[in-house]
Amino acid sequence: MISTERSPFGPSGQNPRSPSENPFLTISVTDPVKLGNSVQSYISYRVITKTNLPEFEDSEKIVIRRYSDFEWLHDRLAEKYKGFFIPPLPEKSTVEKFRFSAEFIETRRQALDMFINRVASHPELRKSEDLKIFLQEDEEKMERIRTLEIGYFKKKPADLIQIFKDVGSKVSDVVLGKEKPMEESTPEYEKLKHYIFELEDHLAEAQKQAFRLVKRHRELGQSLSDFGKAIKLLGSCEGDSLGKVFSELGSKSELLSIKLQKEAHNLLMNFEEPLKDYVRAVQSIKATMADRANAFRQQCELAETVKLKMINIEKLALMHSEKHGEAEMEYKELKAESEEATRRFENIVKLMNEELVRFQEQKTADMGLAFHEFAKGQAKLANDIADAWRNILPKLEACSSSS
């Protein structure tokens, strides 16, 4: 549970203590359990909600949820809250054998916990009705709701890719001088787009290297263990005092192997996962940018249509056509739609700007913590290594003076 660091009122909010005065909403995702039969097994989680907000029926509620339920909530939010950066979900797992490994289950649980708490601490998203449904409805109702609506609202991956492609191509198109009238291309927005794409690139690379580093720690641990065993056996071929030193060395090797495995796990949970989370967050921004692009296009198209309609009306007026009245009504409708589209677009722009501030601040804090944990873990490991080996030096000295 990470509710202690996620105050419900953003990064600068106070940590609420007294239920009667400060409203709070804290959620934890715990106890992953494997359910279902061998063909269709899945993991379920306990979602525990503690709150004093009046909108919630119970001050404490526990429900059982699975990944698809989280997915449902995420998609509903993405649909209804355009312009906001929806907190990212961990990826759907495609590799079968990995799906139930302890490591995967733990990292997924952590990511889901972060997701729900970020939603709960977002000033707007926490007001969502769907969030209340997710946190309060019983399991059967939840399943019904999910299966009913999941097809309807879910964006198909192919569509997403297409949208991303469009967003990406804008940068190059502008660079190549092909001005497409339907694409937003102010210098500030271009700069932002460039930044987001570069950022995703570098972060993905960083995450990849971080994951590799985890693996390397494990491999080093393994080879230290093997080396330790071999050295011990070699030592048994030698005489007394030297043989003892070999044996000590072997033991230390094995000890350090264990410490390396520990640090590998620490690296994974507290350094690699936050980096992964960062990548997902940037991808969420790209999704919002796609929404923004759509809104912009709609706005442009409608504006165009309105203009043409206007011309048409004037023509009809001149011709004294009986279609004139009808056309005027249509025009009014179109105008309203166009204004609505413009409002939608401008809303997204405004929201995005606010969200960006929030995003940057949050990420500085998140990465600061991740860096701290990384450095702390590495420092501890290095100290443990130095201590272990240093321990052998006096025995080595004793050996040489006696020989």
Next chain:
Amino acid sequence: MMDPETYLGFESPGPRAEDMETLALSDAPSDYRSAISSFSAAADGGDDPARSLPPPPPYPVSPSPPPSYADVVPSPFRSQDPAADLAAPADYVAIAVSEPQKEQDAGGVYVSYLVASRWRGGEERRVRRRFREVDADRLAEAYRGFLVPPRPDKGVVEGQVMQQHEFLELRRAALERYLRRLAAHPAIGRGDELRAFLEAPGRFTDGAAQPPSHAPPQEAVHPAKGGRDLLRIFKELKQSVANDWGGAKPPVAEEDRDFLERKEKMQDLEQQLTTSSQQAEALVKAQQDVGETMGQLGRVFIKLTKLETEEAIYNSQRTRAADIKRVAVATVKAGRLYRELNAQIVKHLEVLHEYLELMLAVRSAFSDRASALLTVQTLVSDLSSIQARVEKLETASSKVFGGDRWRLHKIEELKETIRATEDAKTFALREYERIKEINRSELERLDRERHDDFLSMLKGFVVNQVGYAEELASVWAKVADETRGYARG
């Protein structure tokens, strides 16, 4: 690659190179010293001017046990006064191999190397040699019973794909190591074979080069061979001990329990050296991988720093850029430290590989002993069979009145053969005893040197691990401190 001009100093890398030069060398037995002084009188002032010597055999034939080898650490920094130490210091102070060159002859294209050496006397010699001109077989023959360092094979680089210059460098280094080991060996280092290889001018092909005139000619009497006839040689070949631990068929009856124990110990040692060598390699690779990945991670962080710095709109970005930079710098440094540590560790753990190679020499030494014993046993059984024949003939002949001229003649012949065979048996026995003793003292030397080398290997390993770990700890502690503001709670 070492520049021949500068090789004469001791190389700087790690303890290993120095250890090679300072391996405990043996006190030369009186025959050795005589062997040397006959051609070193001019350069040396002579250790034993009183001796007048016949051309010495390639190795001493004295049946008396060689004197125990004293531990002497020869180095150019020790006093050059021969009287100061009982033992003569190593003959060769420095050897360097360089300048691989492609050459061609009737046999095809090959590579030759410049071999530069400096003798204790101070003169530097340079010769150009091919790898295969080191006659390993002749060395094995001349130094039976000794731990003769095995010659590095071409197969050293099995399974590795590499550039030609990398391959040549490995060969060069291997050849250099090998020659240094030969020079450091108490017996071989002072022998003619090595000397001829290092100093004989011109190309050193078999039989073509003229060894120093005072050295024995090629066909020097090899006492163990003397007196044998073809039949015995065939018999021996059939029964010869296979060059492995399991023993031959039929097994040579080795009664010496002490020896059998030692043999078992050597087998065990070889096994453990094999495993340890492999695991050491794996460890080194794993450490290298950590270092490389750290480096790559650091480089990405630097790119991120640049991005956040150049495109910063919000203050939080600038703060983050500073944080990322701290981590980037530390990570890159950590990567470098891991790789540096590794370079040191590799040098120390190489001792394992070297001793593993040496186990081949141990096997050969044991097999020399076994074949010497086989010779003795063969001769003994020959003697008894000839004896039996003589008896049979004498019995038969006595039944013929007036004697049997043919049989009597035959008996005389056989008695002659018996005398020759007795001589051969005496020789063979002496040879066997000599080799036994060489085995024993060589194994003792192996144990001693191994103890020292292993100790310094472990020391080097541990000291480096501690040192680099401490430095890594301080690099990371600094970053942890600088980011402590983000810590939970």
